Structure formats: structure tokens, C-alpha cells
Amino acid sequence: MQSTDFRNYKIPYSPAPEYSKSVAYFSMEFAIHQPLKIYSGGLGFLSGSHLRSAYDLKQNLIGIGILWKYGYYDQSRHHDQTLKADWYEKTYSFLEDTGIKFTVPVHNQPVWVKAWYLPPTTFKSAPLFLLSTDLPENDYLSQTITHKLYDSDTAAKIAQMMILGLGGAKLLDELNFNPDVYHLNEAHGLSSVFHLLKKFGSKEEVKKRLVFTTHTPEEAGNEKHDYFLLDKMSFFYGHSIQEVQKLTGIEGTVFNHSLAALRFAREANGVSQLHGEVSRRMWGGYADVPQIKAITNAQNWNYWADKQLYRFMEEGDNDGFDDRKRYLKKRAFEIVADQTGKLFDPDVLTIVWARRFAAYKRPDLITHDMKRFEDLVANTQHPIQIIWAGKPYPMDYGAISVFNSLVHLSKRFKNVAVCVDYELALSKRLKQASDIWLNNPRVPREASGTSGMTASMNGSINFSTYDGWICEFARHGENCFIIPQADYHNLSIQDQDKWDLDHLYEILQEEILPLYYSNKRKWRDIIQDGMHDVRHEFESNRMAKEYYQLMY
Incomplete structure (x- = not known):
């Protein structure tokens, strides 16, 4: 049953008058909802929230992406619990076949491209078109172009960028959807x-x-x-x-x-x-x-926030609020127990470090001083639990070895765990599991880093170096905790790491732990200030509006 006229495509709802200008939004990845595995990390989470807000606000915007047959990768474990990257074929019954096929020249040979469609009503997102070369008309090499997100082979990655860019632009002609604005989210398209x-x-x-959005402050992160x-x-x-x-x-x-x-x-x-x-x-x-x-990145409140926590906060029901947060932790700890065999306690302060595993984000910083780390996790007066999760790039062997070293470290402590398969669903649960969302990238290498926004929306307190979006949000000891800035430009990497590590432990032991265990009221105030501040300033409806006002 095909009701949509894909040859004269219009979005299937009336755009709000202030958002009538038509936009095509190109992105290599979209994290729309857990079942659709076509994203790797922050870029995808961001474009997913953008499409959700475009739908909430009834903007005249469509997404153009790629249907990755094997996704980014499935993260499982080897027999010793270390990281194993698996690639499984994904099939999606909820995507519509547009019936549109056309060719894009790659190496001067025509490669057939097919367009699939995610209707807005399926996951409450703006319409999304996904391109695939996995077709019988293509030879095997051409079929593999849209198999793995960010293929490690240079020629394959260039071909992927061509399918997104040339293919996306040609698709718009096929749809007869002539946008007023072509928006490139990163230079892939x-x-x-x-x-x-x-x-x-x-x-x-x-x-x-x-119009063009750049996401990386690193010269090396810009494709050449x-x-x-x-x-x-x-x-x-x-x-x-x-x-x-x-x-x-x-x-x-x-x-x-x-x-x-x-x-x-x-x-x-x-x-x-x-x-x-x-x-x-x-x-x-x-x-x-x-x-x-x-335009500061933001995340979609409707999708991410725990509505009951917000309701208890708005009603001033402190007992209800505390009880709800304890329940969220307890429920998330069942996933931790299932994956790792560790039984965590919802009444113990829980620190989570979870996001894309990249060296500059320093996942293992807290373990750099092993004596201090062992004292921290052995402390019975102020007990603590720590969870790590995140996906390294499957060919980033440095990051994978850090992940694996944390897995081996976790085997020594019953209150330390490493989870696998960090995608949208686990991301939300770990934010609910955490009291402290630890974020310690090397300043100023984090362009935005949005995971802390959704942590705040689920009753967690940000503990971060002063980088990315945090600089616009942070009030130390009021809505978050901040590692003070060093003179990062003149310090060596070793000295920078030592400065950040010393202050991390100092704040943890002298401010965070005593507060959690001896001043519940003040602790709750900090959580709620964060929840309040994040909802208004770092909600993607604000971001989607600003794109129309400032860019389109």
C-alpha cells in the first residue's frame, strides 16, 4: 500500500507558517530510535534530535541519510569479556520502498541507488529518506558502499560520501522536492x-x-x-x-x-x-x-527526559522525586547485572562515563593514578560505583585497548563495571543509572558533547572539564561540578592530564561524596537546577528554531 506520491513529494503535514521555507538536511548518520541502527555517536544523536524537533515544530524539513546494511557495528564480547565487533545484516519492516532508483557515477561507472522512506508518524521525526546501493543491479563492490558506516577503506569512504552528496542531491530532483536550503551537517555530503x-x-x-555545520575543532577531523x-x-x-x-x-x-x-x-x-x-x-x-x-547543539526533551522526575520536581514532591530516581537506578542496574554479573546498589553514589570512546575524551583518566583509584573504590564510609560504556571506532586499536584494559580492571572490583552495546536504549538507561555523569575531554577539543544534556534530563549531575556546551551551562556547585581550567595552551599533555586528574579527585572527595551522603536536600537542589536549566536552553526545539532564524 503506497499512499505517498514520491514523484511530487511534499511533507505529509502542513508546515507552521514561520517554518515554511523548505530544507533538505544531509547527514551521514541519524539516531532516531533504537531499532534503526544507522548511527555511531554524537553526530547521529544530534541529527536525530534535530529531526524530532523539526517534527514537533512542524518545520518544512526532510532528512537525507544512508541506510547502512550492517549499521556501525554491534558491540559484543570475546570469551574473556573484551570487545568484539560484529556486523549483522539489519532489516527494517517499518521503512517504505519509494520505488525510486537512479544512478550515481562512481569511478565513471553507474552505481544504482535506491531510496527508502521513514514516515514521520513511525518515530515522530521529520520525514527521512535513506539511500542504499545494496541492490542486485550493482556488482558486489558497489553493493558494499552502503554496508558499514564510516568504512575504514579510503576509496569506500569517498564513495559513501558521494552516495550521500551526489545521491542525495539527485534524489531531491527525483522527488521533485526543490528545497530552498541544502543543509550539510558536516562535510560528508x-x-x-x-x-x-x-x-x-x-x-x-x-x-x-x-548552509554548512562544522562539528569538529580538530584540523585532523576535517576530511582531506x-x-x-x-x-x-x-x-x-x-x-x-x-x-x-x-x-x-x-x-x-x-x-x-x-x-x-x-x-x-x-x-x-x-x-x-x-x-x-x-x-x-x-x-x-x-x-x-x-x-x-x-548554534549550540541540543537534545530533544520529549524523547530523552524522564517525565515523572520532572512532574515530581514541578509538584515539589521531594519524596516522590527521590523514590523515582532510586527506581530508575535500580531498573538500570538490572541491565548491568545481566551484562556483567555485578549487583549494584541504588543507594550508592554511581558515576557513569559513557559516550563515543575516543582518546581525547580520556575514558580512563580516573584510573591514571591507580593508588587513588583503589582507595576510592574501596572506601566504605563513602562507597562508590563506576560504570563505563561506549563504542570505539572498530579500527581504532588504541581506543579498543583502553576499553579492554577497563574490562580487565573491572574484574578486580565488584563495584566497577563495563557495559557493551552502547546505543540509544542503553544510553538512556545509563543516564538514569547515574548520579554523576563524568565528562573529561581534553580542553578545547570537544566541539559540543551533548551526552551531559540528556544526563541532566534524567536526574544526573554533570561533572566535567570546562569544554563544549558545558561552558554555557555550568554553575559549579549549583547545577553541576566543574574541573577548573588550567593554562591548557602552555601545558604539556602529561601536565594537563595531571592537573585535571588532581582536581577531579579533589572535587570528588571533598565536595561530591560528602554532599551526596550527608546533605540530600542540597544534592537534590543541584540535580533539579540542572534539570531546569537544561530543559530551556539545551532543548533541541530551541536549536531547530535557531537554525531557521540564523541559518535558513
């Missing part, structure tokens, strides 16, 4: 501009319609590839290297995707106020780049 150049005839015309490889793969869609160099102003042999995106965009933004400053510094020396604005 940049190849779309080479299709748009042919469609609109000039860079000026493309620029009128293109060899011009000749891109040309050989048809990335430039028939434009010669000389033309592309002229259009983008990028000379030499290396093509910088983010810089090209900035030069094709009429508006650009970073994803927190601090990241906006870092990005302006980083790109400020380049000519022909728009002033980079800041």
Missing part, C-alpha cells in the same frame, strides 16, 4: 555541490542555497583527500581538477572538504559558543569563508 553547480549553473546560485583520487572516483561529477581548484581556491594536490564546504556556503556554524570561537580562529585566516556563527 559536500559532493552535492557538484551536482548543484550543473543544476543551477554557477557557484553564486549554489551559494544562495547552501588527494585531488587525483577524488577525480578518478568521479567525485567532482564531471568538473576538472582545474575547475574545482578555481571554484574552491584550494591549490596543490590535497582537497579539503570542510574548507570547500565553507567556500560554497552562504552561512556556516559551529555547535557551541566556544566551538564557534575555536572555528573562527581555525578558519579565520582563509579568504572567502563566511563568518562562522554558533
Whole structure:
């Protein structure tokens, strides 16, 4: 049964008048809901919340992504409990077949692309179109382009970016959905501009319609590839290297995707106020780049928040509030027990470190001083429980070895656990399990880092280094706890780690633990201040509105 007319597509609800401008939002990953496993981490969580808020606000926006056959990966364990990456085929009965197929040239050969559709009513998100090359019309190599999110093979990853960019732009033509704005969430979809150049005839015309969001403050995190490889793969869609160099102003042999995106965009933004400053510094020396604005990332309250905690807070029912938080912890601890055989106590202060496993996020910082760590977890006066979870990139062997070392460490303590399969569902449960959401990236390398927002929405207190969104939220000892800033620019990495570690232990032992065990009222006030502050300033409806006001 196909009721949607995909050849003249309009969103299936009336857009609110202030959001009538039509937008196509390109992202490599979307974390919409647990059953749809097409995301790896923060970028996906962010675009998922954006689509949920676009639906809440009735914005005229559609998402364009890729249907990853094997997802990012399934995280399980080897026989000794260490991390094992598995890839299973995913099938989704809730996606609609649009009947649309077209080709994108890859290596000068036509690759067939099929479009699937996630209707807004399924998970209460803006309409989402997902592209796949896993078709019998394609040879095996072409079929594998949309198999694994962020394939480790360079040519495969470029092909994935082409399916998102060129494929997404061609899909919009097939749908006859001619958006007023093409929004690239990160530079993965940049190849779309080479299709748009042919469609609109000039860079000026493309620029009128293109906006770009950059997510990483790290030069290394911005994709760069060899011009000749891109040309050989048809990335430039028939434009010669000389033309592309002229259009983008990028000379030499290396093509910088983010810089090209900035030069094709009429508006650009970073994803927190601090990241906006870092990005302006980083790109400020380049000519022909728009002033980079800041729109702080946010998460969707309707999807993430525990509504009963909020209700008890609003009614001033402290007993109900405490009882609900204790229940949330107890329920989440059943997952921990099931996975690890550890029985955690809902009355003990619980620290959780859970997010994407990357070196700069320093998952194991608290264990860098083993004597202190052992004293901390053995303390009977102020007992403590610690849980780790998160997905390293499956080829990041450094991060995997940190994960595995924490697994082995956890075997020595009954109050330390490492969970696997950190996706949307476990993420929400671990936020409910935690009293303290530990976040200690190296400053200023976290562009935004949104996991702490959803932790606050579930009655957890942020304990963080001063980086990303936290800088706009933090009031130490009132709505969170903050590791004071060092002179990060002049300290070596070792000295920076030592500074942050010393202050982490100091605040934990002198402020957090005594407060939790001897002043429940003040503790509850800090939780509730965080819940209140996060709901208004860091809710994705605010973010989705700002994109319309400032970018579109």
C-alpha cells in the first residue's frame, strides 16, 4: 500500500507558517530510535534530535541519510569479556520502498541507488529518506558502499560520501522536492555541490542555497583527500581538477572538504559558543569563508527526559522525586547485572562515563593514578560505583585497548563495571543509572558533547572539564561540578592530564561524596537546577528554531 506520491513529494503535514521555507538536511548518520541502527555517536544523536524537533515544530524539513546494511557495528564480547565487533545484516519492516532508483557515477561507472522512506508518524521525526546501493543491479563492490558506516577503506569512504552528496542531491530532483536550503551537517555530503553547480549553473546560485555545520575543532577531523583520487572516483561529477581548484581556491594536490564546504556556503556554524570561537580562529585566516556563527547543539526533551522526575520536581514532591530516581537506578542496574554479573546498589553514589570512546575524551583518566583509584573504590564510609560504556571506532586499536584494559580492571572490583552495546536504549538507561555523569575531554577539543544534556534530563549531575556546551551551562556547585581550567595552551599533555586528574579527585572527595551522603536536600537542589536549566536552553526545539532564524 503506497499512499505517498514520491514523484511530487511534499511533507505529509502542513508546515507552521514561520517554518515554511523548505530544507533538505544531509547527514551521514541519524539516531532516531533504537531499532534503526544507522548511527555511531554524537553526530547521529544530534541529527536525530534535530529531526524530532523539526517534527514537533512542524518545520518544512526532510532528512537525507544512508541506510547502512550492517549499521556501525554491534558491540559484543570475546570469551574473556573484551570487545568484539560484529556486523549483522539489519532489516527494517517499518521503512517504505519509494520505488525510486537512479544512478550515481562512481569511478565513471553507474552505481544504482535506491531510496527508502521513514514516515514521520513511525518515530515522530521529520520525514527521512535513506539511500542504499545494496541492490542486485550493482556488482558486489558497489553493493558494499552502503554496508558499514564510516568504512575504514579510503576509496569506500569517498564513495559513501558521494552516495550521500551526489545521491542525495539527485534524489531531491527525483522527488521533485526543490528545497530552498541544502543543509550539510558536516562535510560528508559536500559532493552535492557538484551536482548543484550543473543544476543551477554557477557557484553564486549554489551559494544562495547552501548552509554548512562544522562539528569538529580538530584540523585532523576535517576530511582531506588527494585531488587525483577524488577525480578518478568521479567525485567532482564531471568538473576538472582545474575547475574545482578555481571554484574552491584550494591549490596543490590535497582537497579539503570542510574548507570547500565553507567556500560554497552562504552561512556556516559551529555547535557551541566556544566551538564557534575555536572555528573562527581555525578558519579565520582563509579568504572567502563566511563568518562562522554558533548554534549550540541540543537534545530533544520529549524523547530523552524522564517525565515523572520532572512532574515530581514541578509538584515539589521531594519524596516522590527521590523514590523515582532510586527506581530508575535500580531498573538500570538490572541491565548491568545481566551484562556483567555485578549487583549494584541504588543507594550508592554511581558515576557513569559513557559516550563515543575516543582518546581525547580520556575514558580512563580516573584510573591514571591507580593508588587513588583503589582507595576510592574501596572506601566504605563513602562507597562508590563506576560504570563505563561506549563504542570505539572498530579500527581504532588504541581506543579498543583502553576499553579492554577497563574490562580487565573491572574484574578486580565488584563495584566497577563495563557495559557493551552502547546505543540509544542503553544510553538512556545509563543516564538514569547515574548520579554523576563524568565528562573529561581534553580542553578545547570537544566541539559540543551533548551526552551531559540528556544526563541532566534524567536526574544526573554533570561533572566535567570546562569544554563544549558545558561552558554555557555550568554553575559549579549549583547545577553541576566543574574541573577548573588550567593554562591548557602552555601545558604539556602529561601536565594537563595531571592537573585535571588532581582536581577531579579533589572535587570528588571533598565536595561530591560528602554532599551526596550527608546533605540530600542540597544534592537534590543541584540535580533539579540542572534539570531546569537544561530543559530551556539545551532543548533541541530551541536549536531547530535557531537554525531557521540564523541559518535558513
